[in-house]
Amino acid sequence: MSNAEEIIDKIDTYLSKSSPKTFNPSQEELLNFIETHWAMADDEKYNLYFSSIIIGRMINEYVQLKDSKNLARWMEMDDLHYKSAQHPNYFRNWYKGTKFFDAGNEEKALQYFQLSYNENPDHIFKTNSSYSQFFNQYLDEPRILPEIIKKNEETYFQMALPYWQKFFKEDEDQLEFNFIDDDEEILYEPVNELQRAALNYFLENQEMMLKSMLTALLEKYPELQDQYEYNEEDKPFFMPNITSIEGFCNLLTQSQCYVMNVYKNDFPYFGFSFGCSWDSEHDLGFITYKDRVVEIGDAVLAFDTYTAENDLENYKGNN
Structure with a gap:
């Protein structure tokens, strides 16, 4: 019998109870808890919806730490989740490129942006972003892109x-x-x-x-x-x-x-x-x-x- 649902629920509860006022684990404690319990769950976890949220959280945590090794490891786990099959490969590679770029690993980001571009040359340029500006400089024939203008935030x-x-x-x-x-x-x-x-x-x-x-x-x-x-x-x-x-x-x-x-x-x-x-x-x-x-x-x-x-x-x- 699968143990995945019970363990993923424990991780969900742990994340839900985390609060600066009542329960505020350090980033190291949070990562250790999730890593330990994730490893305990069998592969049925890749068929559970909330697992994708946990994976996304861990990816962002390692982006923040600029830890490319663990980022790559959780990207591999993201590929195993059922929701990944809902996106075409060019999108998946573009997504990986954005995360490695945000983590400061431009070499790895360029690799995934190139894979995305090879399959769909237009996707990365759908929005004018720092990602498209970065990748464009490596093309033999760079596209003409408008300058990125930061809009003023809404005044609240x-x-x-x-x-x-x-x-x-x-x-x-x-x-x-x-x-x-x-x-x-x-x-x-x-x-x-x-x-x-x-x-x-x-x-x-x-x-x-x-x-x-x-x-x-x-x-x-x-x-x-x-x-x-x-x-x-x-x-x-x-x-x-x-x-x-x-x-x-x-x-x-x-x-x-x-x-x-x-x-x-x-x-x-x-x-x-x-x-x-x-x-x-x-x-x-x-x-x-x-x-x-x-x-x-x-x-x-x-x-x-x-x-x-x-x-x-x-x-x-x-x-």
């Missing part, structure tokens, strides 16, 4: 929230703000004075609003623990038992705020998303009106204006 609206930073122990982090206009477009600056004024309210009441969300989450938390069903070994890393909102400081990370286009008494609804230890894929989301929590769900809830509109129509309380 961010604010430092002293109470939030202190609570989450994230002194350098800032909360990123998004603003939803009447066409449901997400923009990076307030679309009107109502949204701008709401930011001032939020800044002045940041402690109250965070505590309101976490108090509501604490009430819902036992239900979420039952839903996720972590075993006793994994539970301390992902969803430990907590008795106060302070217990969330190591389980959550601040992420995004959405100032919505739904208004009550000229004040917009807010959506918030947080990274959370128990669901790194879907994360955690809130919709609030001032300090009242409307709903808790996953991260996509944070920009769900329908939920805000439904609350506006049906909520009969004063706030």
Whole structure:
């Protein structure tokens, strides 16, 4: 009977529980754990989807270390995975070339770019990149390529929230703000004075609003623990038992705020998303009106204006 699924699940759990706040292995420890357990798994691992994610992680780790020997070894394992057969050889060779180039091994990169070029001369030039610029200089008849121009990064609206930073122990982090206009477009600056004024309210009441969300989450938390069903070994890393909102400081990370286009008494609804230890894929989301929590769900809830509109129509309380 194959042991691959059980061992690959162990690697998945190890990677999932890795967090700068709760479990932060060194790069050496991470590599040793994966190398050891990967070697224990039989060849059925090459037929498991998540194995491709592990392989990709290891390739990138060795690229970062500029370790061409181990990079080549994991590239060979990548070739054995079933997903590799879904790509033509020219693409596979181009991909290998990019990884060796990023690892600083230009000789090996040139070798794979040449193999890709021999089979499909146009693929490497589909995008004007440092890879195509590098390879082009070795052609007998170089192509005329435009100069690579780095575009300015999008300007995001961010604010430092002293109470939030202190609570989450994230002194350098800032909360990123998004603003939803009447066409449901997400923009990076307030679309009107109502949204701008709401930011001032939020800044002045940041402690109250965070505590309101976490108090509501604490009430819902036992239900979420039952839903996720972590075993006793994994539970301390992902969803430990907590008795106060302070217990969330190591389980959550601040992420995004959405100032919505739904208004009550000229004040917009807010959506918030947080990274959370128990669901790194879907994360955690809130919709609030001032300090009242409307709903808790996953991260996509944070920009769900329908939920805000439904609350506006049906909520009969004063706030």
